[in-house]
Amino acid sequence: MHPALSVILLTTLIGVGQGLFLALYTGQVYSLIQLIPMQESQRFYANGAAVSLAFLIAGLIASFFHLGRPERAWRSATRWRTSWLSREVIVLPIMMALVFTYAVIHYFGWTQPLFTLPGDMPIDASLIVGALGTLAAFALFLSTGMIYASIRFLQEWASPLTVINYTLLGGASGFTLAAAFSAYLGLDLVGFFGWWAVVLTLAAAVTRISSLIRNRRLKHKSNLQTAIGVRHNRIQQKAQGAMGGSFNTREFFHHRGPGAMAFMRLAFLILVFPVPIALLASAWFSHSEYLALAAFAVQYIGLLAERWYFFADAQHPQNLYYQTVS
Amino acid sequence: MSQLALVIDLNVCVGCHACVTSCKEWNTNGWAGPMTDQNPYGESPSGTFFNRVQTFEIGQYPNTETVHFPKSCLHCEEPPCVPVCPTGASYKRKEDGIVLVDYDKCIGCKYCSWACPYGARELDAEQKVMKKCTLCVDRIYDEKLPERERRPACVLACPTNARLFGDVHDPDSTVSVAIREQGGYALMPEWGTKPANHYLPRRKTRITLHKDELERVDNPLKKEGLAKADDSRQTLDDTTSW
Numbered sequence: 001m002h003p004a005l006s007v008i009l010l011t012t013l014i015g016v017g018q019g020l021f022l023a024l025y026t027g028q029v030y031s032l033i034q035l036i037p038m039q040e041s042q043r044f045y046a047n048g049a050a051v052s053l054a055f056l057i058a059g060l061i062a063s064f065f066h067l068g069r070p071e072r073a074w075r076s077a078t079r080w081r082t083s084w085l086s087r088e089v090i091v092l093p094i095m096m097a098l099v100f101t102y103a104v105i106h107y108f109g110w111t112q113p114l115f116t117l118p119g120d121m122p123i124d125a126s127l128i129v130g131a132l133g134t135l136a137a138f139a140l141f142l143s144t145g146m147i148y149a150s151i152r153f154l155q156e157w158a159s160p161l162t163v164i165n166y167t168l169l170g171g172a173s174g175f176t177l178a179a180a181f182s183a184y185l186g187l188d189l190v191g192f193f194g195w196w197a198v199v200l201t202l203a204a205a206v207t208r209i210s211s212l213i214r215n216r217r218l219k220h221k222s223n224l225q226t227a228i229g230v231r232h233n234r235i236q237q238k239a240q241g242a243m244g245g246s247f248n249t250r251e252f253f254h255h256r257g258p259g260a261m262a263f264m265r266l267a268f269l270i271l272v273f274p275v276p277i278a279l280l281a282s283a284w285f286s287h288s289e290y291l292a293l294a295a296f297a298v299q300y301i302g303l304l305a306e307r308w309y310f311f312a313d314a315q316h317p318q319n320l321y322y323q324t325v326s
Numbered sequence: 327m328s329q330l331a332l333v334i335d336l337n338v339c340v341g342c343h344a345c346v347t348s349c350k351e352w353n354t355n356g357w358a359g360p361m362t363d364q365n366p367y368g369e370s371p372s373g374t375f376f377n378r379v380q381t382f383e384i385g386q387y388p389n390t391e392t393v394h395f396p397k398s399c400l401h402c403e404e405p406p407c408v409p410v411c412p413t414g415a416s417y418k419r420k421e422d423g424i425v426l427v428d429y430d431k432c433i434g435c436k437y438c439s440w441a442c443p444y445g446a447r448e449l450d451a452e453q454k455v456m457k458k459c460t461l462c463v464d465r466i467y468d469e470k471l472p473e474r475e476r477r478p479a480c481v482l483a484c485p486t487n488a489r490l491f492g493d494v495h496d497p498d499s500t501v502s503v504a505i506r507e508q509g510g511y512a513l514m515p516e517w518g519t520k521p522a523n524h525y526l527p528r529r530k531t532r533i534t535l536h537k538d539e540l541e542r543v544d545n546p547l548k549k550e551g552l553a554k555a556d557d558s559r560q561t562l563d564d565t566t567s568w
Contacts, residue, residue: 001440068434068454075413076433082409085437089412153406153443153517221516222443224382228395229511229525232384238392241346241378244370247448251439317514318445321380321397 001154002251003311009062011144012173012303014092015166017055018137019174020181021099023193024048025130027178032121036192041106045126048181049103052174056096084150088143095140098133102126141167148310155218156314161211168204169272173303175200176276176296183283183292190292194280201299205273208306212265215313222317237324248322254312264309271302328493329403329423330461331522332481333501333510334396337529339488341379341394348483349377349398349459357464362452374450376459377480393528396489398480399446399459400513400521401425407438407447416456423495423522424463429455443517466491494522 024045031038039045064070079086105111105126113122145163152158175197182189224235240249254260279295282288353376354361363373377398384391401418405425408416415431416438418424427438427447432455439447439456447458462478465471475482481491492501501524504510510524 066435068436068449069432072413072431072433075415075431076435077412079409079412079414083412083437085410085435086412147437150410151406151441154440222514226514226516228382228393229513229527230382230384230393234384234386236383237380238383239379239381241343241380241397242372242375244365244372246372246375246378247439247451248445251436251449252445316440316445317443317517321445 001311001314001316002254003308004066006062006064006066007311008304008307010059010066011166012300012307013055013059013062014140014144015170015303016173016177016300017052017059017099018095018140019171020052020055020177021049021095021102021133021174022137022171023175023178023196024052025102025134026196027189027192028127028130030192032127036189039187039189041109041111041126044182044185044187046103046107047185048178049099049106051177051181053096053099053103056092056099060092060096084143084146088140088147091136091140091143095133095136098129098136102129102133105129138167141170153222153317154314155220156215157310159211159214161207161214164207165204165211168200168207169303169306172197172200172204172272172276173296173299176280176292176299179280179283180289180292180296183287183289186289190280190287191284194284194292197280197295198277201273201277208272209269220315220317222320224320224323227317227320237321239326240322240324243326245325246322248318252316252319252322256312261309261312264305264312268302268306268309271298272306273302275299275302327420327423327495329401329495329522330466330492331401331423331494331501331524332398332461332478333490333492333494333504333524333526335488335490335504335508335526336393336395337488337526338486339379339394339396340486341381341392342485343379344483344485345396345480345489346375346377346379348479350375352462352465352479353460356462358457358460360453361457362450364451372451374448374457376448376457391528396480397444397446398523399425399461400444400519400523401459401461403520403522404518406517406519407442410437410441412437419463422493424461425458426460426463427456427458429453429457432456443514443519444521461491494524 030036067073076086076089080090111124111126113124116122142163145166148157149159149162175193179190179193179197182193225231276295276299279291283291283295350361353359361374365371377396380395380397382393382395384393401424405418408418413431413433415428417426434449434454436449447456450457466476468476477491481489490501490504492499494501496502504526505524508526510526512521512524
């Protein structure tokens with residue numbers, strides 16, 4: 001498939017936004033049960049949620065560049081019964097609204113307990129909105145992943161690993177950003193978010209490498225014989241019906257050699273997994289906010305390469321009809 | 327419920343592209359148009375087509391065979407492109423099974439083209455909406471046309487009658503009989519899309535002759551021992567007319 005920049009940006013940016021929100025809420029729940037110190041509502045949670053919202057909005061803007069007719073984008077919420085894309089279109093604004101509400105509650109400090117759970121746990125409005133936001137974040141990961149995993153012809157994508165990778169990679173980058181954000185604010189939470197980020201990054205490494213191995217062993221169901229229905233081991237295309245290319249040659253091919261594929265794979269395997277872990281560890285030891293920010297920046301650049309490779313790696317069966325120009 | 331479809335006979339297709347040009351001519355002016363072109367007279371022309379003819383070479387020289395392969399939307403009975411559409415612009419008509427795109431609803435997200443294993447959908451580079459074969463829905467029901475012309479433009483244009491058009495759910499239609507009796511097959515059956523369009527394979531007419539069919543068993547000269555294994559001699563068959 002052709003890796004479109006708009007979709008690469010959309011999926012990576014909203015992944016960071018969702019992950020950061022999950023990180024903030026995890027932090028709030030941990031402080032609720034007094035495992036980590038309580039943070040200032042406005043400075044940490046409101047600003048953090050604003051950063052998360054900024055990533056979600058940036059992703060939404062990027063997604064519009066993928067559309068041929070962006071002015072009609074509102075129509076895409078109508079077929080949620082059958083289309084995962086439609087479901088994503090619905091869940092993304094819900095998620096954004098919840099993150100916005102969460103930020104507003106913390107900004108104005110409306111965190112007086114509404115009621116108290118047994119065990120002296122005061123529940124305020126931000127915790128309830130945050131729980132809904134967490135659900136929305138997971139629903140969004142599921143929708144985004146299923147957009148790709150539900151196309152059974154694209155066998156590289158048609159696997160539960162696709163959804164798991166989207167979730168873990170988004171979560172890892174979000175927790176890394178949370179570590180960087182708390183380091184930037186000078187809070188003593190780099191260790192907490194950093195450890196979560198490392199755990200998620202390692203888990204993502206396991207599942208992403210699993211999908212690499214799976215795709216390397218993949219046997220494609222379609223071949224030229226089933227594509228044109230001629231049972232012969234040697235079939236060569238002599239003409240594809242057009243000399244100057246077509247939508248079919250532009251949308252479904254990445255037009256890069258195996259060298260570029262190997263380079264991108266190596267790049268993301270290094271930039272997404274070991275380097276951010278090393279930078280987070282050194283940030284934790286050295287208390288440097290720059291190292292934590294660098295960990296996020298490096299991981300995000302790596303995720304761009306990861307997403308590029310994800311698209312370029314998928315072999316669409318229609319490509320069987322477009323092997324030779326003439 | 328009827329299911330309109332094309333049956334394409336690869337045995338007689340000569341790869342002349344008349345269906346391609348006729349399709350473009352009709353549809354670019356009609357309900358489904360325009361089908362825009364980019365750089366049409368330049369170095370690398372590109373454009374929207376509902377139908378393309380491709381060519382494949384089967385086998386290795388000198389035992390090769392050229393197959394011309396017209397390729398358009400197969401109007402699947404289980405179209406995978408329809409449920410993925412987020413706007414409902416892509417739909418399958420209940421009454422005749424034609425898969426269509428509502429250009430006014432399409433947002434150009436290209437998701438349906440990803441969900442089609444055949445590459446039958448093309449995004450119009452200028453209009454930015456998804457386009458595909460309509461089975462000439464604007465002419466097959468047009469009562470202003472004489473009845474014999476109420477068929478897709480490609481079918482009318484084909485000089486070798488390689489394209490048949492009809493209802494594949496009607497067991498007695500020309501297309502159903504052709505599929506049944508001449509080995510019609512569907513493309514990529516492994517995906518369960520149940521394409522309505524079918525292809526008829528290349529067919530060879532061969533006759534197998536055995537030696538005893540070449541030699542008269544009841545040659546009367548044999549009785550008299552006159553017929554010998556000498557093939558150069560005249561036989562009774564050569565001289566008499568019986």
